[in-house]
Amino acid sequence: MAAVAPAARKRPAPDEAASSADADKKRRRSCYQFENIDDYEMLEEIGEGAFGVVAKARDRRTGGTVAVKWIRGGEFDEDGAPNLPAVVREAGCLAACRGLPGIVQIKNVATDKETGDLFIVMELVGPSLRSRLERQPLSEDETRDSMRQLLGAVEKLHATGTIHRDVNPDNILLGPDGTLKICGFGCATPARRVGKTCQEKLDGTTMQYRSPEQLICSQWYGPEGDIYALGCVMAELLSGEPLFTATTEDDMITQTLDLRDDIVTMGVEAFDDVMDHLSLAGREVLAGLLSYDSWERPTAADALKHRWFTEEDVEKPPAAVEP
Amino acid sequence: SSDSAADCDGDADGDVDGEYQLVFSEEWFRQARLTAVKWILETRGYFGFGHRTAYLAIAYFDSFLLRRRVDREAMPWAARLLSVACVSVAAKMEECQVPALSEFDAGDYDFCSASIRRMELLVLSTLGWRMGAVTPFDFLPCFSSRLHPHGGAGAGGRVAL
Numbered sequence: 001m002a003a004v005a006p007a008a009r010k011r012p013a014p015d016e017a018a019s020s021a022d023a024d025k026k027r028r029r030s031c032y033q034f035e036n037i038d039d040y041e042m043l044e045e046i047g048e049g050a051f052g053v054v055a056k057a058r059d060r061r062t063g064g065t066v067a068v069k070w071i072r073g074g075e076f077d078e079d080g081a082p083n084l085p086a087v088v089r090e091a092g093c094l095a096a097c098r099g100l101p102g103i104v105q106i107k108n109v110a111t112d113k114e115t116g117d118l119f120i121v122m123e124l125v126g127p128s129l130r131s132r133l134e135r136q137p138l139s140e141d142e143t144r145d146s147m148r149q150l151l152g153a154v155e156k157l158h159a160t161g162t163i164h165r166d167v168n169p170d171n172i173l174l175g176p177d178g179t180l181k182i183c184g185f186g187c188a189t190p191a192r193r194v195g196k197t198c199q200e201k202l203d204g205t206t207m208q209y210r211s212p213e214q215l216i217c218s219q220w221y222g223p224e225g226d227i228y229a230l231g232c233v234m235a236e237l238l239s240g241e242p243l244f245t246a247t248t249e250d251d252m253i254t255q256t257l258d259l260r261d262d263i264v265t266m267g268v269e270a271f272d273d274v275m276d277h278l279s280l281a282g283r284e285v286l287a288g289l290l291s292y293d294s295w296e297r298p299t300a301a302d303a304l305k306h307r308w309f310t311e312e313d314v315e316k317p318p319a320a321v322e323p
Numbered sequence: 324s325s326d327s328a329a330d331c332d333g334d335a336d337g338d339v340d341g342e343y344q345l346v347f348s349e350e351w352f353r354q355a356r357l358t359a360v361k362w363i364l365e366t367r368g369y370f371g372f373g374h375r376t377a378y379l380a381i382a383y384f385d386s387f388l389l390r391r392r393v394d395r396e397a398m399p400w401a402a403r404l405l406s407v408a409c410v411s412v413a414a415k416m417e418e419c420q421v422p423a424l425s426e427f428d429a430g431d432y433d434f435c436s437a438s439i440r441r442m443e444l445l446v447l448s449t450l451g452w453r454m455g456a457v458t459p460f461d462f463l464p465c466f467s468s469r470l471h472p473h474g475g476a477g478a479g480g481r482v483a484l
Binding site: 088 | 453455
């Protein structure tokens, strides 16, 4: 290509002008074409969230299977043109995470020529961690492995300047080789505008994994909320049951406050009810992730430096550990 | 490749890099860009957007023109349409309240929402949907907390995250 291009430029001027204009037009036209949703054959619906419907689909051109997410736009201009901030933000946040191993990969954005709807095309991973948990809880070693992957993914996610805001077992996918990938970016947002993170979309998120600062509708929250959600996930991995079971925001606030009191008064014994088999180091990690005050929580990178992750098999039962 | 936008980028970068350097150095282009920047800043003020939104819009404007050629003949209106699309996309990324496309005042031009939306999509696909960018504003809280007498290094580190 490098050899051809200079030769082409040496052609006589009029010709060159015409051909480069033609090439320009062609290039522009080809780039105008978004991927068409007709290129995908919808196979089955695999999930429905607050922000859209996800379907398994086959790429007619390659035969490969992908996940296609239709985003509920809902907002239209007066003359009917869809105004889709939801798609821009979700696809923009996913695109910022391209190449990160623990994040589901965006492949493309396809459009429906007739309705103007946009679809996010992603790699197909599954099933969800939720469906895995329905069989039985994880052992401590399995939990440690899962949490290492999840904290690693969230560390990289936060490094891109993105916060997820809806981490829960439905939004964590389990690959065939045991790798975990975070998906469900419908609520993700750039984290940079400290103090003005938008609250409006939180209504669709799973309440039982919301951090205290999100529950009290503080405008001052950042990546720490994802860490709290990971704490909830970790407890659920070990016990098989959601840590919080409240169904209203008020009850949720009460339950998080109760947990805070338990942690303050009982320390690492706070989790005796649900996971008495967990090692002391594991409890320290869990208590850290679930710290009520956001500034007390470790960052994902700091959590991974805890001895529970770095010194495997040092200790087994909590009783055998010095006081 | 599954990423047609990235393919386009590759094309543009490969064989027309030199031409763009030329275009960027021309006086008419500098004027057009200056006008666009002025319009973007005015629009930011009108809607009460954050400064980051304006910065992002200008960043989109520049990286779009690095990848795609706009003919000089089409320039006055094409640059304005591009500016509208860039501000609108930046607002979608950054702002809580996103104005409808018809609310943008394009000055001497009257773009229909469908045209603006097509341009938005062209900007998005040209930039490969990578709409997040690091701006100087991201570093301000970190610096200001360090200047503040009571904001220790710890607080600065947190904000920088």
